[in-house]
Amino acid sequence: MSRLQVVSGKGGTGKTTVAAALALALATEGKRTLLVEVEGRQGIAQLFETEALPYEERKIAVASGGGEVYALAIDAERALLDYLQMFYKLGSAGRALKKLGAIDFATTIAPGLRDVLLTGKACEAVRRRDKKGAYVYDYVVMDAPPTGRITKFLNVNDEVAGLAKFGPIHNQAQAVMRVLKSPETAVHFVTLLEEMPVQETADGVAELRAAELPVGKVLVNMVRPQLLDEEALRAAAGERRTAVAQALSAAGLGGARRGGHAERLVDPLLEQAAEHAQRVELEREQREALAGIGLDTYELPMLGEGLDLAGLYRLAAALRTHLGADRAQGAA
Amino acid sequence: MSSQERRARETGLDTVPVLDTVPVLDVDPLLDDPATRIIVCCGSGGVGKTTTAAALGVRAAERGRRAVVLTIDPARRLAQSMGIDSLDNVPRRVKGIDEGAGGELHAMMLDMKRTFDEVVEANAAPDRARAILENPFYQSLSAGFAGTQEYMAMEKLGQLRARDEWDLIVVDTPPSRSALDFLDAPKRLGSFLDGKFIRVLMAPAKVGGRAGMKFLNVGMSMMTGTLSKLMGGQLLRDVQTFVAAMDTMFGGFRTRADATYRLLQAPGTAFLVVAAPERDALREAAYFVERLAAEEMPLAGLVLNRVHGSGAPQLSAERALAAAENLGQRGIVDQGDGNAGPRGSSTAASPETPRTTARGGAEDTRTEDTQSEGTQPEDTHAEGDGEVADDVAQLTAGLLRLHAERMQVLAREQRTRDRFTALHPEVAVTEVAALPGDVHDLAGLRDIGERLSHR
Ligand SMILES: Nc1ncnc2c1ncn2[C@@H]1O[C@H](COP(=O)(O)OP(=O)(O)OP(=O)(O)O)[C@@H](O)[C@H]1O
Ligand SMILES: Nc1ncnc2c1ncn2[C@@H]1O[C@H](COP(=O)(O)OP(=O)(O)OP(=O)(O)O)[C@@H](O)[C@H]1O
Ligand SMILES: [Mg+2]
Ligand SMILES: [Mg+2]
Numbered sequence: 001m002s003r004l005q006v007v008s009g010k011g012g013t014g015k016t017t018v019a020a021a022l023a024l025a026l027a028t029e030g031k032r033t034l035l036v037e038v039e040g041r042q043g044i045a046q047l048f049e050t051e052a053l054p055y056e057e058r059k060i061a062v063a064s065g066g067g068e069v070y071a072l073a074i075d076a077e078r079a080l081l082d083y084l085q086m087f088y089k090l091g092s093a094g095r096a097l098k099k100l101g102a103i104d105f106a107t108t109i110a111p112g113l114r115d116v117l118l119t120g121k122a123c124e125a126v127r128r129r130d131k132k133g134a135y136v137y138d139y140v141v142m143d144a145p146p147t148g149r150i151t152k153f154l155n156v157n158d159e160v161a162g163l164a165k166f167g168p169i170h171n172q173a174q175a176v177m178r179v180l181k182s183p184e185t186a187v188h189f190v191t192l193l194e195e196m197p198v199q200e201t202a203d204g205v206a207e208l209r210a211a212e213l214p215v216g217k218v219l220v221n222m223v224r225p226q227l228l229d230e231e232a233l234r235a236a237a238g239e240r241r242t243a244v245a246q247a248l249s250a251a252g253l254g255g256a257r258r259g260g261h262a263e264r265l266v267d268p269l270l271e272q273a274a275e276h277a278q279r280v281e282l283e284r285e286q287r288e289a290l291a292g293i294g295l296d297t298y299e300l301p302m303l304g305e306g307l308d309l310a311g312l313y314r315l316a317a318a319l320r321t322h323l324g325a326d327r328a329q330g331a332a
Numbered sequence: 333m334s335s336q337e338r339r340a341r342e343t344g345l346d347t348v349p350v351l352d353t354v355p356v357l358d359v360d361p362l363l364d365d366p367a368t369r370i371i372v373c374c375g376s377g378g379v380g381k382t383t384t385a386a387a388l389g390v391r392a393a394e395r396g397r398r399a400v401v402l403t404i405d406p407a408r409r410l411a412q413s414m415g416i417d418s419l420d421n422v423p424r425r426v427k428g429i430d431e432g433a434g435g436e437l438h439a440m441m442l443d444m445k446r447t448f449d450e451v452v453e454a455n456a457a458p459d460r461a462r463a464i465l466e467n468p469f470y471q472s473l474s475a476g477f478a479g480t481q482e483y484m485a486m487e488k489l490g491q492l493r494a495r496d497e498w499d500l501i502v503v504d505t506p507p508s509r510s511a512l513d514f515l516d517a518p519k520r521l522g523s524f525l526d527g528k529f530i531r532v533l534m535a536p537a538k539v540g541g542r543a544g545m546k547f548l549n550v551g552m553s554m555m556t557g558t559l560s561k562l563m564g565g566q567l568l569r570d571v572q573t574f575v576a577a578m579d580t581m582f583g584g585f586r587t588r589a590d591a592t593y594r595l596l597q598a599p600g601t602a603f604l605v606v607a608a609p610e611r612d613a614l615r616e617a618a619y620f621v622e623r624l625a626a627e628e629m630p631l632a633g634l635v636l637n638r639v640h641g642s643g644a645p646q647l648s649a650e651r652a653l654a655a656a657e658n659l660g661q662r663g664i665v666d667q668g669d670g671n672a673g674p675r676g677s678s679t680a681a682s683p684e685t686p687r688t689t690a691r692g693g694a695e696d697t698r699t700e701d702t703q704s705e706g707t708q709p710e711d712t713h714a715e716g717d718g719e720v721a722d723d724v725a726q727l728t729a730g731l732l733r734l735h736a737e738r739m740q741v742l743a744r745e746q747r748t749r750d751r752f753t754a755l756h757p758e759v760a761v762t763e764v765a766a767l768p769g770d771v772h773d774l775a776g777l778r779d780i781g782e783r784l785s786h787r
Pocket of ligand 1: 010011012013014016017043222300301302303304307315612
């Protein structure tokens with residue numbers, strides 16, 4: 001299992017949610033994970049129902065089994081000042097740069113430089129060791145930018161190393177790329193069983209592969225249960241209408257006679273079933289498309305009524321089951 | 333916002349009475365009015381902005397307008413079906429449109445990088461333009477400037493409007509978490525280009541400023557020294573050349589962004605806010621509505637997209653589940669006692685979910701009717717009499733579970749929708765049903781268009 005787990009995917013598919021669930025899932029007994037967010041949106045704080053996270057690693061949850069989850073909202077501006085401090089001991093000059101808008105420069109016109117700082121900070125957390133030489137975090141899980149930007153984001157250090165041909169930035173960029181291109185890293189894609197996210201996933205995977213970045217798994221989120229199989233649906237649509245009306249009636253839903261309450265339910269229920277069947281068919285197509293990508297897929301259930309903390313732990317449990325099954329099979 | 337509304341927003345709005353007379357939005361008068369020149373479809377990510385924009389374009393053209401639709405990142409199949417899958421950044425006539433009413437539809441998909449190049453070419457002298465386009469810094473970062481996509485969408489809108497070839501322009505907006513980005517990002521880019529830092533970077537290129545600037549210049553060269561250590565001298569030089577070359581254009585960028593912004597405030601412009609009936613999307617929609625009002629930009633209404641309905645709203649989720657359970661037990665234990673009545677009616681008192689249809693609000697809860705349903709005379713002796721074959725019981729239980737799931741979705745959507753209505757009762761709303769499949773061809777777009785206009 002790679003120590004840096006990057007979670008990308010189309011916007012709104014559940015990156016933040018799944019990243020958090022993964023951080024919980026990996027925090028098994030005695031383990032510590034760090035969940036990092038890079039888009040400055042305080043999505044983690046919202047999810048865990050806490051106040052906005054400062055630029056500081058702090059414990060945010062205890063996973064079932066006792067592992068710990070820490071969280072960090074990486075702020076590009078602060079990260080830049082940190083770097084200036086670290087490399088140049090630039091106390092006041094750093095502040096002056098900030099006054100002049102240099103930080104704005106880094107974060108506005110050159111998202112590239114911003115991404116350098118964000119990936120750099122995450123990689124630093126991956127490599128960090130305590131006094132005894134043990135890793136401080138067993139896993140670092142990143143709630144990453146969406147599919148359309150992930151390759152550029154992770155690869156930015158390559159670009160920077162090309163643009164800045166020497167100097168500390170060049171060296172730093174190369175160090176980060178060494179982590180990101182190694183098996184230490186796995187980039188996962190969250191998707192739904194819908195055309196656009198699946199298409200984006202396929203494109204994203206291809207881009208990552210072309211950039212020689214390590215692709216992880218496809219995490220299919222918000223999977224709804226298949227409540228009826230196709231055969232049952234065909235049967236229902238055909239000669240079973242009367243039988244269904246009688247069954248509804250027997251279940252206490254009114255008369256099965258023509259015009260009775262139960263009988264009047266049959267058409268709308270069958271119509272909903274037909275829509276369901278169509279959805280199931282579309283989902284089957286999307287599953288097929290996903291299979292074509294050739295990655296392992298994990299499915300996570302759709303949880304109704306908005307997602308609360310309890311729901312997050314349920315998703316984490318589902319992920320643990322998948323991870324456990326994989327481990328049993330000896331997969332990475 | 334009144335304090336009551338603000339409090340309502342903070343507390344989840346349960347304290348605000350929901351008005352049951354929400355004005356209905358009909359897009360046809362809007363599309364037919366020759367004074368309508370621009371329609372902008374905004375909303376948070378994935379709600380159906382592109383679909384709505386394309387559907388409006390098709391409908392407008394088939395109702396006789398010479399329309400052009402500017403799409404941004406359309407789904408591949410949709411782009412193919414409109415014949416705009418090749419990125420050449422110019423509108424193409426869409427085939428398969430019914431042009432009987434005298435209209436036509438042109439469509440294009442925005443190429444951000446190319447639009448940026450076009451702006452450079454149009455605004456700088458040829459040699460400067462070449463210097464910028466060939467600059468490695470421009471090449472590697474132009475597509476990634478924060479707000480570029482929004483800026484370029486605005487830019488393209490300005491270009492299309494200036495050509496005056498179409499009498500209606502429908503604009504899609506870039507996928508973004510916040511609909512507000514469309515309005516804010518171009519200005520952010522503009523204000524950056526106006527920023528102090530740019531001037532610092534350009535300082536070496538402009539040596540020999542006024543004497544009074546000397547002190548400042550010392551400070552600046554210290555800064556650029558630091559930067560050059562940080563970034564590597566050559567990168568800094570690239571950036572400086574880039575910035576210097578862009579210098580002549582900065583005013584141009586701002587002027588153009590301002591002009592397009594004014595266009596958005598003009599009387600011929602109408603905004604449609606698209607949202608899915610979900611908490612986040614409707615919260616964004618509410619912010620956007622407030623912002624449009626503050627900017628004096630005309631809002632035509634809210635498109636509530638992918639709304640679920642049911643043909644059997646009288647059967648609540650709770651009752652459906654109870655009945656499914658009842659049947660499930662039959663499937664396992666063959667009861668054969670034929671005494672389903674009491675068990676059924678015991679669930680009849682469970683709270684009903686408000687009736688909702690794809691179109692209506694909660695105007696009809698039918699509580700009395702449904703609660704008494706199980707005990708109405710015609711129903712007291714159920715004809716099924718309990719003898720339900722195993723497979724039929726399973727099948728029916730499945731149908732009921734499916735229905736229960738649907739009713740839960742309906743109730744959730746109704747709640748989120750009520751919250752929005754409580755905040756903005758003045759906003760006209762049109763609902764578009766969630767279709768079971770994607771929308772990826774002209775027929776699908778026509779279908780959405782009809783739903784948008786309640787036909
Ligand atoms: N398995 C699930 N079941 C039900 N709801 C879910 C599930 N996963 C995520 N959600 C909900 O979907 C919405 C989007 O999730 P989330 O914010 O994690 O997505 P995201 O990909 O991070 O979005 P963005 O691109 O805006 O960052 C949230 O309201 C979340 O609660
Ligand atoms: N009423 C509807 N019923 C079913 N599917 C729909 C409906 N409206 C849109 N869709 C589908 O939903 C998906 C997203 O729609 P669309 O691309 O229009 O959203 P968008 O707001 O433009 O997204 P983005 O923010 O990513 O640009 C598409 O696959 C589209 O076919
Ligand atoms: Mg997120
Ligand atoms: Mg779109």
